[in-house]
Amino acid sequence: xxxxxxxxxxxxxxxxxxxxxxxxxxxxxxxxxxxxxxxxxxxxxxxxxxxxxxxxxxxxxxxxxxxxxxxxxxxxxxxxxxxxxxxxxxxxxxxxxxxxxxxxxxxxxxxxxxxxxxxxxxxxxxxxxxxxxxxxxxxxxxxxxxxxxxxxxxxxxxxxxxxxxxxxxxxxxxxxxxxxxxxxxxxxxxxxxxxxxxxxxxxxxxxxxxxxxxxxxxxxxxxxxxxxxxxxxxxxxxxxxxxxxxxxxxxxxxxxxxxxxxxxxxxxxxxxxxxxxxxxxxxxxxxxxxxxxxxxxxxxxxxxxxxxxxxxxxxxxxxxxxxxxxxxxxxxxxxxxxxxxxxxxxxxxxxxxx
Amino acid sequence: xxxxxxxxxxxxxxxxxxxxxxxxxxxxxxxxxxxxxxxxxxxxxxxxxxxxxxxx
Numbered sequence: 001x002x003x004x005x006x007x008x009x010x011x012x013x014x015x016x017x018x019x020x021x022x023x024x025x026x027x028x029x030x031x032x033x034x035x036x037x038x039x040x041x042x043x044x045x046x047x048x049x050x051x052x053x054x055x056x057x058x059x060x061x062x063x064x065x066x067x068x069x070x071x072x073x074x075x076x077x078x079x080x081x082x083x084x085x086x087x088x089x090x091x092x093x094x095x096x097x098x099x100x101x102x103x104x105x106x107x108x109x110x111x112x113x114x115x116x117x118x119x120x121x122x123x124x125x126x127x128x129x130x131x132x133x134x135x136x137x138x139x140x141x142x143x144x145x146x147x148x149x150x151x152x153x154x155x156x157x158x159x160x161x162x163x164x165x166x167x168x169x170x171x172x173x174x175x176x177x178x179x180x181x182x183x184x185x186x187x188x189x190x191x192x193x194x195x196x197x198x199x200x201x202x203x204x205x206x207x208x209x210x211x212x213x214x215x216x217x218x219x220x221x222x223x224x225x226x227x228x229x230x231x232x233x234x235x236x237x238x239x240x241x242x243x244x245x246x247x248x249x250x251x252x253x254x255x256x257x258x259x260x261x262x263x264x265x266x267x268x269x270x271x272x273x274x275x276x277x278x279x280x281x282x283x284x285x286x287x288x289x290x291x292x293x294x295x296x297x298x299x300x301x302x303x304x305x306x307x308x309x310x311x312x313x314x315x316x317x318x319x320x321x322x323x324x325x326x327x328x329x330x331x332x333x334x335x336x337x338x339x340x341x342x343x344x345x346x347x348x349x350x351x352x353x354x
Numbered sequence: 355x356x357x358x359x360x361x362x363x364x365x366x367x368x369x370x371x372x373x374x375x376x377x378x379x380x381x382x383x384x385x386x387x388x389x390x391x392x393x394x395x396x397x398x399x400x401x402x403x404x405x406x407x408x409x410x
Contacts, residue, residue: 286391293402
């Protein structure tokens with residue numbers, strides 16, 4: 001029996017690549033994919049691309065090559081790989097490369113592996129590729145265990161709300177900007193609680209968080225600001241959420257208010273579980289002796305960027321325990337990695353033959 | 355058309371023409387999700403469990 005080659009996984013993890021510093025890892029991956037038979041290159045924003053085949057039916061395998069900062073010494077101990085990105089998400093990306101290399105060129109099909117940059121910040125890489133392709137199937141790489149398929153990721157939207165008004169005397173009994181902004185936060189929470197009252201899954205709920213609170217005065221004016229985050233269900237788009245916030249803001253006429261949208265909002269997305277792609281994955285997992293599971297995530301991923309635009313069957317897959325994401329203890333069992341590669345190879349065989 | 359029993363409530367389920375292996379179907383009696391594991395012979399398993407977690 002041939003010994004499994006972990007050089008894609010270990011080589012990728014050895015090239016430390018926090019967001020903004022992916023160049024060396026991406027260049028290494030391009031060279032490595034070329035050696036495995038891919039047509040490989042870097043695109044304009046620094047994503048590593050590996051293309052296998054020229055067929056009309058296209059499968060995109062979108063992983064990310066960046067990690068959060070914090071280098072962890074790369075070592076294999078008791079068949080477990082330690083290192084930054086081993087789980088999030090070089091493990092999933094490497095197993096895309098190894099599985100496509102094993103499958104090779106298939107008549108009528110084209111596989112495109114993308115190691116996207118900047119997922120841990122603003123998803124620059126995914127935002128660039130989203131307009132470059134219109135695939136028939138999309139697989140996004142994130143750790144969800146080898147026997148689980150993620151079908152949905154919640155949306156998110158961030159905003160700062162500031163209230164400004166004339167300074168009042170503390171003995172006047174008039175509401176302060178700080179008091180008004182706390183009332184506003186209570187109104188936001190009440191709206192979410194009412195919306196959530198008949199929802200069982202966290203995936204279907206509005207989950208607002210108060211991420212910061214600040215206030216001040218200069219003798220003439222007083223102000224108060226809250227920093228808000230929210231995890232959104234499929235039912236509420238970021239635009240609808242911002243409109244709701246504006247409505248809540250309009251309930252205060254004592255203070256001038258300003259809502260500032262922060263960062264990139266993400267639309268929640270849920271994929272159909274009866275697609276040909278999901279069936280091929282279920283087949284692949286069962287073939288490896290697993291009992292497949294579905295998962296819905298309360299976080300976000302590049303899935304949120306591409307799936308709503310591509311509107312093709314899309315899922316998120318990859319080995320590893322996502323509870324280790326961004327932790328100093330990031331590690332991946334090599335056995336699980338091998339299983340995930342086998343699942344993908346089985347899945348490709350099923351998808352391309354059915 | 356093959357006939358098979360629901361794993362949850364034992365109701366008879368007729369698999370429609372064109373049913374595929376690994377397709378998720380719903381028991382018309384108890385509403386549980388089931389996965390078609392094979393067609394010849396027709397066999398069902400409980401559909402994958404649906405979980406939630408917070409990972410990015």
